[in-house]
Amino acid sequence: MENTYAVIMAGGAGTRFWPKSRKALPKQYLNLFGKETMIQMVAKRLHNLLPKERIYVVSTKEQEPLLRSQLDWLPPLNIIYEPFGKNTAPCIGLSAIFLNHRDPDAVMIVLPADHLIRNTERFLEILSEGVSLVREFPNALTTIGIQPTYPATGYGYIQKGDKVDGHDEVYQVRAFAEKPTLDVAEKFFASGEFFWNSGIFIWQTKTILTYLESLMPDLYQGLCQIKAAMDKDNLPQVIETVYKQIRSDSIDYGVMEKASNVLVLKGDFGWSDVGSWEEVYNISEKDADGNVVKGKPIYKDVTNSYIEVGDRVVAVIGVDDLIIVDTEDALLICKKDKSQEVKWVVEKLKHQRLKKYL
Amino acid sequence: MENTYAVIMAGGAGTRFWPKSRKALPKQYLNLFGKETMIQMVAKRLHNLLPKERIYVVSTKEQEPLLRSQLDWLPPLNIIYEPFGKNTAPCIGLSAIFLNHRDPDAVMIVLPADHLIRNTERFLEILSEGVSLVREFPNALTTIGIQPTYPATGYGYIQKGDKVDGHDEVYQVRAFAEKPTLDVAEKFFASGEFFWNSGIFIWQTKTILTYLESLMPDLYQGLCQIKAAMDKDNLPQVIETVYKQIRSDSIDYGVMEKASNVLVLKGDFGWSDVGSWEEVYNISEKDADGNVVKGKPIYKDVTNSYIEVGDRVVAVIGVDDLIIVDTEDALLICKKDKSQEVKWVVEKLKHQRLKKYL
Numbered sequence: 001m002e003n004t005y006a007v008i009m010a011g012g013a014g015t016r017f018w019p020k021s022r023k024a025l026p027k028q029y030l031n032l033f034g035k036e037t038m039i040q041m042v043a044k045r046l047h048n049l050l051p052k053e054r055i056y057v058v059s060t061k062e063q064e065p066l067l068r069s070q071l072d073w074l075p076p077l078n079i080i081y082e083p084f085g086k087n088t089a090p091c092i093g094l095s096a097i098f099l100n101h102r103d104p105d106a107v108m109i110v111l112p113a114d115h116l117i118r119n120t121e122r123f124l125e126i127l128s129e130g131v132s133l134v135r136e137f138p139n140a141l142t143t144i145g146i147q148p149t150y151p152a153t154g155y156g157y158i159q160k161g162d163k164v165d166g167h168d169e170v171y172q173v174r175a176f177a178e179k180p181t182l183d184v185a186e187k188f189f190a191s192g193e194f195f196w197n198s199g200i201f202i203w204q205t206k207t208i209l210t211y212l213e214s215l216m217p218d219l220y221q222g223l224c225q226i227k228a229a230m231d232k233d234n235l236p237q238v239i240e241t242v243y244k245q246i247r248s249d250s251i252d253y254g255v256m257e258k259a260s261n262v263l264v265l266k267g268d269f270g271w272s273d274v275g276s277w278e279e280v281y282n283i284s285e286k287d288a289d290g291n292v293v294k295g296k297p298i299y300k301d302v303t304n305s306y307i308e309v310g311d312r313v314v315a316v317i318g319v320d321d322l323i324i325v326d327t328e329d330a331l332l333i334c335k336k337d338k339s340q341e342v343k344w345v346v347e348k349l350k351h352q353r354l355k356k357y358l
Numbered sequence: 359m360e361n362t363y364a365v366i367m368a369g370g371a372g373t374r375f376w377p378k379s380r381k382a383l384p385k386q387y388l389n390l391f392g393k394e395t396m397i398q399m400v401a402k403r404l405h406n407l408l409p410k411e412r413i414y415v416v417s418t419k420e421q422e423p424l425l426r427s428q429l430d431w432l433p434p435l436n437i438i439y440e441p442f443g444k445n446t447a448p449c450i451g452l453s454a455i456f457l458n459h460r461d462p463d464a465v466m467i468v469l470p471a472d473h474l475i476r477n478t479e480r481f482l483e484i485l486s487e488g489v490s491l492v493r494e495f496p497n498a499l500t501t502i503g504i505q506p507t508y509p510a511t512g513y514g515y516i517q518k519g520d521k522v523d524g525h526d527e528v529y530q531v532r533a534f535a536e537k538p539t540l541d542v543a544e545k546f547f548a549s550g551e552f553f554w555n556s557g558i559f560i561w562q563t564k565t566i567l568t569y570l571e572s573l574m575p576d577l578y579q580g581l582c583q584i585k586a587a588m589d590k591d592n593l594p595q596v597i598e599t600v601y602k603q604i605r606s607d608s609i610d611y612g613v614m615e616k617a618s619n620v621l622v623l624k625g626d627f628g629w630s631d632v633g634s635w636e637e638v639y640n641i642s643e644k645d646a647d648g649n650v651v652k653g654k655p656i657y658k659d660v661t662n663s664y665i666e667v668g669d670r671v672v673a674v675i676g677v678d679d680l681i682i683v684d685t686e687d688a689l690l691i692c693k694k695d696k697s698q699e700v701k702w703v704v705e706k707l708k709h710q711r712l713k714k715y716l
Contacts, residue, residue, distance in 0.1 A: 019671070019673075301696065312687055313377070313689070313707070313712060314689045315377070315689070315700075316691045317690075317692040317699045317702075318696035318699065319680065319693055322691075329671065330672070331673070331684060332673050333675070333680075333682060334673070334675040334676060335659075335677055337676070338659065338675045339675075341659075341675045341676065342675075344658060344675075345656055345673040345675070348673075349656070349671070354671060
């Protein structure tokens with residue numbers, strides 16, 4: 001794994017796990033599944049493959065305390081700070097500039113901080129395979145596609161094209177598709193031609209920079225200004241100036257959908273975006289009544305529910321299929337299949353200027 | 359209404375309205391239906407019929423601050439304090455001694471503090487009719503029976519006997535029955551011979567004292583000791599000594615079921631014991647979705663539910679038929695038809711020695 005680096009994208013501010021996630025405490029810093037937070041799990045996993053010096057995190061400055069406390073073993077200089085979030089294209093461009101400055105032959109694995117991976121061993125195998133693929137096809141952009149298990153409307157899709165010779169589950173990418181309607185998702189699912197878009201990418205930094213130059217010239221120009229300021233004292237100011245000018249775009253929209261040479265590698269390592277409380281429930285281990293219970297509620301005749309409480313006394317009787325999350329200052333009670341509506345709550349709170357609950 | 363007095367029994371400690379009701383804040387002091395608490399509504403109602411000097415409250419000393427603040431217009435000496443609750447027979451006996459000492463010809467209306475009456479005008483008419491009945495039959499014990507509207511298992515029942523001549527809806531009482539099983543309740547209901555026991559009584563104090571003398575001689579002896587100490591400084595000590603010795607008994611069990619001359623007057627004034635959150639929901643005015651909402655929860659796709667919240671942010675999405683009561687330190691989430699299980703929660707808290715939540 002020489003010249004190989006991982007970049008964990010950790011900048012997102014989660015709204016889907018309110019009231020546990022807040023603007024100041026996004027999903028990737030939550031302990032949703034046990035002893036560790038999602039970013040701790042991802043970083044630890046990568047550390048099986050790479051020395052810590054080659055594991056990077058991109059985030060915003062305001063998340064520095066969280067990152068420093070949760071990933072205290074990571075070299076502080078491996079945290080790249082964006083002045084503010086501008087979606088994945090600038091985030092990936094900035095990381096590529098940093099890595100390229102350190103190692104012109106860098107291969108970068110880019111991945112979100114807030115996805116759950118159940119089979120670590122297989123995950124690492126696939127990443128290694130992806131790196132080999134990049135060595136074999138140095139001008140290709142490689143992404144990992146997940147075999148859909150149901151017609152999800154919450155994920156983007158990747159349509160397979162021709163199989164790549166000499167590889168088991170590697171395909172040319174025919175098309176990228178945004179999150180579909182249910183109708184379309186059902187067609188995608190039935191066709192067998194589509195993967196879910198995992199948001200995990202593997203490529204040479206110079207390759208992605210070349211693509212950025214041709215497909216996102218404005219961003220590329222900004223990145224060049226940053227490159228020119230590398231190792232200088234005013235680097236943070238330059239980054240901030242550039243970030244004020246560039247557009248907020250996803251790497252999917254800005255590059256992947258338009259690039260000519262994109263490969264997709266099937267990732268069968270038990271992946272989940274964990275996009276809602278319902279998904280946390282689905283993934284978690286349940287008791288005999290189908291409940292997932294965290295904290296010490298007093299409960300009776302409760303089935304198929306997710307209950308997470310803190311220090312307050314919470315009594316729950318005779319309910320089915322609910323999400324209940326009680327924190328010190330806010331409470332969510334939600335039918336399980338409505339848990340995506342939590343975003344609506346956060347919007348409501350914004351409108352009501354109840355900022356301290358965001 | 360000369361020589362007529364009302365005695366509001368306010369001593370009970372509610373467990374059925376946890377987490378709003380606590381040991382230190384029983385149901386009668388809760389604002390469940392609008393601007394006033396239940397005891398405030400009862401006292402105000404009686405004040406239409408009687409001057410405040412003739413309205414009494416019996417309660418325990420620990421409820422003094424609540425009583426004094428909620429009924430600040432009542433003469434302080436009209437609050438009779440029991441050292442501790444011993445069910446309704448001692449409570450009624452003690453009140454009878456006080457009233458009898460003030461006015462040997464006193465007629466007393468005894469009623470619980472925590473019942474809801476919807477039609478005040480009709481209620482006052484019935485009480486007046488009851489007082490006339492006592493004047494006509496000075497040796498009778500009169501009670502008010504409620505026409506059942508369903509086969510309730512949560513109320514005691516009164517079986518009608520012969521109609522009393524010259525009165526529309528007055529009957530001799532054939533029998534009193536404790537809270538029945540559903541089977542029995544259905545028979546009672548179908549027969550048309552039964553009223554619900556409202557716990558409202560009207561009688562001459564000397565009549566009830568005579569009955570106590572013959573049917574509950576131990577209690578009567580204690581009451582005589584109290585009578586002897588009236589106007590003396592050691593009255594509270596005497597009451598306490600007596601209360602330590604007497605048994606805890608209901609007036610129904612101790613007197614009404616055994617007395618020979620009991621009349622029941624039909625009370626058609628929209629009565630409810632309000633024994634559970636479900637009943638509070640049933641009685642309250644609902645919005646178009648069938649919800650009763652107090653406080654300012656953020657909610658969506660909620661139907662047929664009771665939501666009462668305080669200052670915390672509470673979001674409720676996609677639920678039906680729930681009771682949600684959130685207080686500063688405790689939360690109840692309960693299927694509506696399970697709301698009698700709240701008692702179970704209180705028991706649980708007792709066992710877990712979480713006294714501050716009781």
